[in-house]
Amino acid sequence: MDPGVVDLSRLQFAATALYHFLFVPLTLGLSMMLVIMESVYVMTNRPVWRVTTRFWGKIFGINFVLGVATGLTMEFQFGTNWSYFSHYVGDIFGAPLAIEGLMAFFLEATFVGLMFFGWDRLSKLGHLIVTFMVALGTNLSALWILIANGWMQNPVGASFNPDTMRMEVSDFGAVLFNPVAQAKFVHTVSAGYVCASVVVLGVSAFWLLKGRFLPVARRSMTVAAAFGLASSLSVVVLGDESGYALTDNQKMKLAAIEAVWHTEPGPSGLTLFGYPDTVARETRYKVEIPWLLGLIATRSLDGTVTGMSELVLKAQERIASGVIAYDAVQRLKANPQDMRERARFEAHKRDLGYALLLKRQMADPRTATPQQIEAAAWDTVPDVGLLFWSFRIMAAIGFAMIALFATAFILCSLRMHMDARWFLRLAVAAIPLPWVAIELGWVVAELGRQPWAIEGVLPTFLATSSLSRGALWTTLAGFTALYGGLAVIEVRLILAAIAHGPEERNDQPAPGPIPAAIPVTA
Amino acid sequence: MFDYEMLRLIWWALLGVLLIGFALTDGFDLGVAALLPFVARSDAERRMVINSIGQTWEGNQVWFILGGGAIFAAWPFVYAVSFSGFYLAMFLVLAALILRPVGFKYRSKRPDPAWRTRWDWALFVGGLVPALVFGVAVGNVLLGAPFRLDGDLRAFYDGTLLGLFTPFTLVCGLLSVAMLVLHGAAWLSIKVEHGPVHDRARAFGTAAAIASILLFAVGFAFVAWGDMGYRIVGAVDPLGPSNPLRMTAEQAGGAWLDNYATYPWMMALPALGFAGAALALIGIRSGREALAFAGSSLAATGIIATVGCAMFPFILPSSIDAHSSLTVWNASSTQKTLGIMLFVTLVFLPIVLAYTAWAYRVMFGRVTADAVRTNPDFY
Numbered sequence: 001m002d003p004g005v006v007d008l009s010r011l012q013f014a015a016t017a018l019y020h021f022l023f024v025p026l027t028l029g030l031s032m033m034l035v036i037m038e039s040v041y042v043m044t045n046r047p048v049w050r051v052t053t054r055f056w057g058k059i060f061g062i063n064f065v066l067g068v069a070t071g072l073t074m075e076f077q078f079g080t081n082w083s084y085f086s087h088y089v090g091d092i093f094g095a096p097l098a099i100e101g102l103m104a105f106f107l108e109a110t111f112v113g114l115m116f117f118g119w120d121r122l123s124k125l126g127h128l129i130v131t132f133m134v135a136l137g138t139n140l141s142a143l144w145i146l147i148a149n150g151w152m153q154n155p156v157g158a159s160f161n162p163d164t165m166r167m168e169v170s171d172f173g174a175v176l177f178n179p180v181a182q183a184k185f186v187h188t189v190s191a192g193y194v195c196a197s198v199v200v201l202g203v204s205a206f207w208l209l210k211g212r213f214l215p216v217a218r219r220s221m222t223v224a225a226a227f228g229l230a231s232s233l234s235v236v237v238l239g240d241e242s243g244y245a246l247t248d249n250q251k252m253k254l255a256a257i258e259a260v261w262h263t264e265p266g267p268s269g270l271t272l273f274g275y276p277d278t279v280a281r282e283t284r285y286k287v288e289i290p291w292l293l294g295l296i297a298t299r300s301l302d303g304t305v306t307g308m309s310e311l312v313l314k315a316q317e318r319i320a321s322g323v324i325a326y327d328a329v330q331r332l333k334a335n336p337q338d339m340r341e342r343a344r345f346e347a348h349k350r351d352l353g354y355a356l357l358l359k360r361q362m363a364d365p366r367t368a369t370p371q372q373i374e375a376a377a378w379d380t381v382p383d384v385g386l387l388f389w390s391f392r393i394m395a396a397i398g399f400a401m402i403a404l405f406a407t408a409f410i411l412c413s414l415r416m417h418m419d420a421r422w423f424l425r426l427a428v429a430a431i432p433l434p435w436v437a438i439e440l441g442w443v444v445a446e447l448g449r450q451p452w453a454i455e456g457v458l459p460t461f462l463a464t465s466s467l468s469r470g471a472l473w474t475t476l477a478g479f480t481a482l483y484g485g486l487a488v489i490e491v492r493l494i495l496a497a498i499a500h501g502p503e504e505r506n507d508q509p510a511p512g513p514i515p516a517a518i519p520v521t522a
Numbered sequence: 523m524f525d526y527e528m529l530r531l532i533w534w535a536l537l538g539v540l541l542i543g544f545a546l547t548d549g550f551d552l553g554v555a556a557l558l559p560f561v562a563r564s565d566a567e568r569r570m571v572i573n574s575i576g577q578t579w580e581g582n583q584v585w586f587i588l589g590g591g592a593i594f595a596a597w598p599f600v601y602a603v604s605f606s607g608f609y610l611a612m613f614l615v616l617a618a619l620i621l622r623p624v625g626f627k628y629r630s631k632r633p634d635p636a637w638r639t640r641w642d643w644a645l646f647v648g649g650l651v652p653a654l655v656f657g658v659a660v661g662n663v664l665l666g667a668p669f670r671l672d673g674d675l676r677a678f679y680d681g682t683l684l685g686l687f688t689p690f691t692l693v694c695g696l697l698s699v700a701m702l703v704l705h706g707a708a709w710l711s712i713k714v715e716h717g718p719v720h721d722r723a724r725a726f727g728t729a730a731a732i733a734s735i736l737l738f739a740v741g742f743a744f745v746a747w748g749d750m751g752y753r754i755v756g757a758v759d760p761l762g763p764s765n766p767l768r769m770t771a772e773q774a775g776g777a778w779l780d781n782y783a784t785y786p787w788m789m790a791l792p793a794l795g796f797a798g799a800a801l802a803l804i805g806i807r808s809g810r811e812a813l814a815f816a817g818s819s820l821a822a823t824g825i826i827a828t829v830g831c832a833m834f835p836f837i838l839p840s841s842i843d844a845h846s847s848l849t850v851w852n853a854s855s856t857q858k859t860l861g862i863m864l865f866v867t868l869v870f871l872p873i874v875l876a877y878t879a880w881a882y883r884v885m886f887g888r889v890t891a892d893a894v895r896t897n898p899d900f901y
Contacts, residue, residue, distance in 0.1 A: 062631070065623035068580070073616055075590040079605030080612050084676050090598020091855045098595035099866055101588035106874045110581035110881050117577040117899050121884050133877075163763035165675045166598075168856045333673060465606035466678045475613045482617055486624055493631050 008472040009081045009464045012479065014446075016073050018439050019483050023067035025438055028142060028189055029196020029231070030060040031108075031135035036223055038128045045124075052216045053131075054119075055502035056200065061116060062493050066486060068109070073479070075101075081472075083465035088458050092158045092169045093148055100144035108137025142192070143185050150181025153445070154250065155454050160349050162332040162342075167457060180250070183238070184445070190235035191441065194401055195434035197228030198427075201408060203498050205427035208418055213501040221417055225408035232401040239398070250455070253448035255308045256384045257391045259283040262307035273392070276384045281309070308381050315354065316377040318456075319368075322355030324348045326365050353457040360461055382450045390440040390447075397437035404430055527760035527851075529860040533596040534837075534850045536867065538830045540589045545702070545822040547582035551575045553706020553730075555622065555649025556699065559642055561710065561722040565635065568642055569894045569901065574713040576626055576901045577885045581878055586619070595863050599766065599853035600837050603677045607669050608662070610683040611655050618651035630901040649706075650699065657698025660829055661691030661741075664750060664778065666841030671766055680842060690744045697737035701825060704730035704802055705818040711811045715890045724806050727814065731803035738795055738825060745832065751777025752839040758851050771839060771847040778832040788831050794824030 034057055041049035075097065078086045086093075111133040118127055151158075157174030158167045169175065201224035207217035254260075259276040260268065261283065274286040328345035329352065331338060357376040358365035368376070408427065411417040417424075449455060453463035524532065554575050562568040594601040605612050621644040629641035665688070668681040687695075707727030714720050744750065755770040762768065782788050798820030805814030833839075837853055840846035854860060894900050 061627060065627040068583075069620040069623045072587065072619055075587050076605055076612060076616060078594065079590070079601045080609055081606070083602040083606035086594065086602035087598055087675055087677075090594055090601060091859050094591065094593075094595030094598055094601065094855070095859055095863060098588065098591035098863060099870075101584060101591040102866060102870045102874065105584045105587055106581060106878070109584045110578075110874075110878055113577040113580050114881055114884060118884055119899055120897070161763070164765050169859050169862075172858070172862050465609070466676065467606065467609055471609050474610065478613060478617060482620060486620075489624070489628060493628060496631070 002469070003461070004469050005467055005472060006461045006464050008469060008476060009467070010460065012081060012472065012476050013077060015476075016070065016077065016479060016483075017446075018442060019487075020067065020070040020074055021438065021442060022435060022487075023063050023070065024142075025192035025195035025434065026063045026199060027060070027067045027138050028192030029194070030056060030063070030199075031131075031138045032193060033196055033200060033223060033227060034060060035128070035132050035135045036227060037220075038131050040223075042124050042128050048215045048219065051502050052219055055216060055497075056220070057115065058497055059199075059494060062490060062497065064112065066490050069486070070483070081465050081467070082453070082463050085453050085458065085463035087166055088463070089155075089158075089167045089454055092151060092155075092167060092175060095169075095172070096144045096148040096151075096175075100141050100148075104137050104141035104144060106137075108134050108141065111137065139189055142189050146185045146188055147176060147178065147181045149445075150178045150184050151175055152452075152454050153184075153449055154178055154180040155457050160329075160352055160457075162329045162345060163336060165329075167454075186238045187235060187441075190231050190238065191434070191438050193231035194228060194235050195438060197224045197231055197405065198401070198430055198434045200224035201228060201405075202428045202431035205424035206498070207501070209421065209424045209428070214418075216502045218418065221408070222412050225405060225412045225417075228401070229405040229409045232398070232405050236395075236398045236402060239395075251306050252308065252311050252380060253382065253387070253444075254305060255311060256382050256387045256448060257444065258305060259384055259388045260305050260307045261309055263304055263310045264307070265304065268305045274388075276388050278384050308384075312377045312380060315380045316373055318351040318354040319357060319373050319376055321348045322351035322353065323358070323365050323368065325352040326355040330366075350456075353452070353454070353459070356459050356462055357451065359459070379451050382448050387444055387448050390443045394437045394440040394444065397433050400430075400433065401437075523861060524864075525761065526857040526860075529857055529864065530760065530850050530854050532864060533854060533860055534830075534834070536864075537593065537597065537837075538827060540585065540592055541830075542823050542826050544585035544589055545705075545826060546819050547585050548579070549653075549702045549822060550705045550709040550818075551579040551582050551622075552649045552653045553702040553704070554710060555645045555706075556653060556703055557706055557710070557723070557726055558649070559646050561707075561726060562719050565638060566891055566894060567719050568638070569630070570714050570719055570889050570891060571710065572626060572629070572645070573894055573900045574710060574889045578882060579626065580623070581881065583619075583622070592863070596855055596860060597837065597848075597853055598855060599675075599764065599848050603669055603671075603848060604659075604663075604667070604838055606677065607667050607679045607681075608659055608686070611659060611686055615652045615655050618648045618655075620648075621645065622648035626901055653699045653702045654695045657695035658686055658691045660698070661688075661694030662686050663838055664694070664745065664829065664833065665690065666752060666773070666839040666847075668842045669840050669846060670843035671846045673767070675765070675767070677846075690741070690748060690750075693737055693741050693744065697734065697741055697825070700730045700733040700737055701799075701818075701822050703727075704734055704799065705815075705822060708802055708806065708811070708815040708818040711806060712815055713889055715888045717891070727806040728803065731799050731806065731818075734799040734821060734825075735796060735803075738792075738799070742792065745778050746776065749775035751775060751779070752836055752847060753777045753780070754835070754849070755844075758835075758849075760851050762851065764852050764854050764856075766848055766852045767845050769847075769849070769852055770844050771836070771849075772844060773841070781831055781834055791824050791827045791831055795821055795828055796824070798822070798824050 034053055037049060037053040037056065041053055078093075111130050114122065114130045115127070115134050118130055122130060155167070156178050157171035158169050160166070161168045200220050204217040204221035204224065207213045208221070258271055259274060261281050269288040271283060272287045272289060274283045276283045325345055325348035328341045328348070331341040332345060335341075355365045357379055358368045358372060360379065361372050361376065362368060404427070407423060408417065411420050411423060451459050451461070453460040554571060558568060558571050562571045590601070625641045625645040625648060629638055629645075632638075667679075669677050669679045671677055704727055707723045707730055710723035711720060711727065714723070751774050752771050753774040755772050758769055798817050800817070802814045802817030802821060805811065805817050835850040836847060837850060838848040855863075
């Protein structure tokens, strides 16, 4: 494979996925908050809650369309740019994507039209149900895409078939109930809820500081404080580190995040800060909390976190074993009926992917020398410095969110949230933080997965389409221009909507009464 | 349960259902968007047109997204080879489609006429370009795509973006545009109140119906006498593993008509294409709008099914390598995945259809100039 094409394909996927995920968390969280606000409206029948719901619905709408627009790219990008990946694992990976469309996208997309246009055509309860369906759809879509992503991290329930040269499903239940996927789902949707809570909190704080739209701002802040506190606790406590002990690669990811170069007797200490030196393969200037990592990662007092050096040794063995599987596959290609080769393949098939790592250095892994195998084994170590720091910043923001919402919750409970101006300023300043944490979270998850596209199965550099660099530069430039322009427009529209506030906008004043035209600037 | 052969046949048919579902639902959104700058002149008129699809287009678009996901799940080879082989064409489609959600939503956010005009043209591009490229792509699938698979089943391609545009594929592209514009015009005639927009929609619908009939006939002539088509050489194992390299195909002029010779009842499909367009024409001219919409729906169904049945069992033939063509028998998922996905489809598709129907019922009725002016929820 042309390394330039691989790098450009990765760059495009990273850019479009990270961009897509600027909009998704807000969609996930705001849809839930709309359900909460509208429920209060239906229960109390107070118009101010209708105004509140409709205002946040407007923000939801501006954000939602970009999530949809950029999601289109994601649905097809596996085929356009990761053609070999699509062939190699389509038998398993395609199913959750298709189910996502059938079960989740139809739900959210059909009901979102009714949510925006159905206010005067549905009963109050009917509209609430519609809003709930939208929230259910968005959250279900997160479930299915994370089942797909979780399978890339921990490919259970499937094995390689030499007759079709691809992975095929053996246990669909295992794919569905993949523990990595479950942990990722809870962590990811909670992060989305936090993101939306921070936005609602920050915008309400902004209005309170300016003394505008007070009834809506006060109520919005209360909802955000309660929902945000629960969500921020959930996102940290149910962080997806619980899945890191499962497989060699997940162990490698954990070791890289914590910069554990060598296995140490348990319980391991948690390195708060330090400088991971990737040349000397040690971490300098460590500030360590004893026992804590062992507690978090192994949920025990005597468990250890396996070091990267030990994991590399294991990878070396698996590469050697994988070469035997690779050899058997080549012979089976010539003669599918060869029972002896099939038995050899069966004995070593779970290491086949490791032999493919050698393809970075040579066309035929069977010709590898021990030195080349060792080099390929070290390829299984991801970018330690990047993971180490990304994780720490993400985690620090997570804890800061808990503090922020705990403060907000206390202030709201004491009804002091309108006067604590220091806090209101802090809440406005905090608005960008969840996005930083969320994007870094994806950096940890996906760069921590390298060098694999599918952990232990298919290296990333083999997964691309056979495209030209020119074609990739064309689409990269096109997406950058399109996405860049749309981002500017979206931010401007959201800021304008916030400045305009929850009053109903209508550029051609209506002769008749406008629903819910109540004073909101009390 | 069904055997592997039966499941492959079912999923071939479901591929058709998906494409037809997309054409019948999102198809009219594409057609309406392509017509937007021409059937509506003032801002008020354009808002009527936009709001005729504003509430429901989003759900319709999921047919396209589901198409991607379902092809991935059931026909992974097709997903892997087609979207990467038609890489830049696919980029054009995606870029155009990305303009739609934002266009619908953002256009009404500012009253500035220049702002709104720009989004009108963005929506026009978002309707016309996908309609055109989808047709051109189908034309290229009929001709065979220039790809080959190596021993590891990795796909390689010859060919360029401009190479996709030949006289035949352009006819296919224009047919696709005409068919969807007809469908969009029929939708508009149902959905907007009588007045100038309605009259113009009828005029464009008339032209599109005639163009559809002519272009379908020209396309048919190309397929019959244009030295086009593929045939499988040797035996096939409909129960065998999905590995294209274990089969050979050859180019054979006129072979796309083989199935019609073997199964004469299939001639009903092209007949449906012509009859549907004629029915739509009659409906539009006589003011029977439901008939017009039913006609345009039948036309799209007939035209798409005609292509599918002509090619069976081929899904994506290769024009440069005899061993690489993708067929119903060599490009599917495993029996297990096809079975699971069939079960999921049988459970969820009826639910989807039920709530979609309900959503249309809630939004039933013509969009009036008055409503556009007074309803604060309208785009």
